Amino acid sequence: MSTFYYSHIVLFQSTFTVLLLALSIQVQLRMGVFSFAGAGFYGLGSYGAAIFVIRYGFSSFAAIATIMIVCGVIGFLLALLVQRLNGLYLAMATVSFDLIITVVAHNGGAFTGASVGLFGALAYPQLTIGHIIAITVLVVALLALSERGRLGRRIDAVREDPELASSMGVNVSRYRISSFVISGFIGALGGAINVLLRTTVAPESIGFPLVVLGLTIIIVGGGRSWLGIVIGAVIFTWLPYYLEIVGQYQAIVYGIIVAIAAVYVPGGIYGTVLDLVRKSKARRLAGDARVKAPDDAVEKLDLAEAGDKP
Structure with a gap:
C-alpha cells in the first residue's frame, strides 16, 4: 500500500x-x-x-x-x-x-x-x-x-x-x-x-x-x-492516469462520458443512486402496506361485529 x-x-x-x-x-x-x-x-x-x-x-x-x-x-x-x-x-x-x-x-x-x-x-x-x-x-x-x-x-x-x-x-x-x-x-x-x-x-x-x-x-x-x-x-483525477493507453483520444472519451451522464444520468452518479434507494424504499413500504391491509380489514370487521352484539 x-x-x-x-x-x-x-x-x-x-x-x-x-x-x-x-x-x-x-x-x-x-x-x-x-x-x-x-x-x-x-x-x-x-x-x-x-x-x-x-x-x-x-x-x-x-x-x-x-x-x-x-x-x-x-x-x-x-x-x-x-x-x-x-x-x-x-x-x-x-x-x-x-x-x-x-x-x-x-x-x-x-x-x-x-x-x-x-x-x-x-x-x-x-x-x-x-x-x-x-x-x-x-x-x-x-x-x-x-x-x-x-x-x-x-x-x-x-x-x-x-x-x-x-x-x-x-x-x-x-x-x-x-x-x-x-x-x-x-x-x-x-x-x-x-x-x-x-x-x-x-x-x-x-x-x-x-x-x-x-x-x-x-x-x-x-x-x-x-x-x-x-x-x-x-x-x-484518476481517470486520466488509467486512460493513458488511449493517448490523444482522451478528450473524446471524456466527451462521451459527459454526454452519457447528461442524457442518461441527469442527476449524476450520486443523484441516480439516491433516487434508486428512495424508489426501492417506497416499493418496500408499499409492499408492507399491502401485506398488512387484509389483517387490518379483518380486525376492523371483528370490532364492528363486536359492537353490534347486545
Missing part, C-alpha cells in the same frame, strides 16, 4: 485540490446562482499564494489565510457588481471574470511571471497529506452541515423558488452574496494548496479549463450534495 501511495502521491494530492475547486463552483449552483467564479478564485489563490511566498516571504498557512481573505473580499465585490444578473448572463459574466484573471497573469510582467509563470513557491511548514486531508475534511463537514436542518431547507428554497423564499422572509440577496464569498474562500484555498504543493503556477494551469473540469465533476458526480462532488473528483 505504501509503495502504491508514494508512486501516486501527486494523484492523491490532486484529488483534494480538485475537490476544493469543484466545491467552490457547486456551492453557488446549490444556492441557485449560475456562476463559475470558483475557477477564477482558484486561479487567484494559486497566483496570490505564490506571490506572497516568493515576493514577501510568507509562511504556508499565512499565505493561505491571506489569499482566502483577499478572495473573500473580491467575491463580495463581484457579487455586488453582478447582483442584477441571472441565468446565462450571470454565467457569462463569471466566465469573463475567470478569463480576465488569465489575461492579467499573462500580462503581469515580472510580478506574475508573464507567460512563463512563477517558480519556487517553497514555504514552511511544508504541507503534508495530513494537513491537506484535515483542511478538506473541515470544509466538507461545514458544507455537509449546510445541507441539513433549517439552513439546508432555506438554501433549497432559494434555489428552487427564490420568489416564494423571499415572500416567506428569506433574504435571497444575502444568500446570493454569501455564495460568492464562500466560493472565494474555498476556491482560493484549493488554488493556494495546489501551488504550495507544486511550487509553480503558470497561466495555462488556470482559466477556462478549470471551469470545464469543475462542471464535468458536478455533472458526472452529482451536484445535489458534497458526496456527489467527492465521487466526481475521484473519477476525474
Whole structure:
C-alpha cells in the first residue's frame, strides 16, 4: 500500500485540490446562482499564494489565510457588481471574470511571471497529506452541515423558488452574496494548496479549463450534495492516469462520458443512486402496506361485529 501511495502521491494530492475547486463552483449552483467564479478564485489563490511566498516571504498557512481573505473580499465585490444578473448572463459574466484573471497573469510582467509563470513557491511548514486531508475534511463537514436542518431547507428554497423564499422572509440577496464569498474562500484555498504543493503556477494551469473540469465533476458526480462532488473528483483525477493507453483520444472519451451522464444520468452518479434507494424504499413500504391491509380489514370487521352484539 505504501509503495502504491508514494508512486501516486501527486494523484492523491490532486484529488483534494480538485475537490476544493469543484466545491467552490457547486456551492453557488446549490444556492441557485449560475456562476463559475470558483475557477477564477482558484486561479487567484494559486497566483496570490505564490506571490506572497516568493515576493514577501510568507509562511504556508499565512499565505493561505491571506489569499482566502483577499478572495473573500473580491467575491463580495463581484457579487455586488453582478447582483442584477441571472441565468446565462450571470454565467457569462463569471466566465469573463475567470478569463480576465488569465489575461492579467499573462500580462503581469515580472510580478506574475508573464507567460512563463512563477517558480519556487517553497514555504514552511511544508504541507503534508495530513494537513491537506484535515483542511478538506473541515470544509466538507461545514458544507455537509449546510445541507441539513433549517439552513439546508432555506438554501433549497432559494434555489428552487427564490420568489416564494423571499415572500416567506428569506433574504435571497444575502444568500446570493454569501455564495460568492464562500466560493472565494474555498476556491482560493484549493488554488493556494495546489501551488504550495507544486511550487509553480503558470497561466495555462488556470482559466477556462478549470471551469470545464469543475462542471464535468458536478455533472458526472452529482451536484445535489458534497458526496456527489467527492465521487466526481475521484473519477476525474484518476481517470486520466488509467486512460493513458488511449493517448490523444482522451478528450473524446471524456466527451462521451459527459454526454452519457447528461442524457442518461441527469442527476449524476450520486443523484441516480439516491433516487434508486428512495424508489426501492417506497416499493418496500408499499409492499408492507399491502401485506398488512387484509389483517387490518379483518380486525376492523371483528370490532364492528363486536359492537353490534347486545
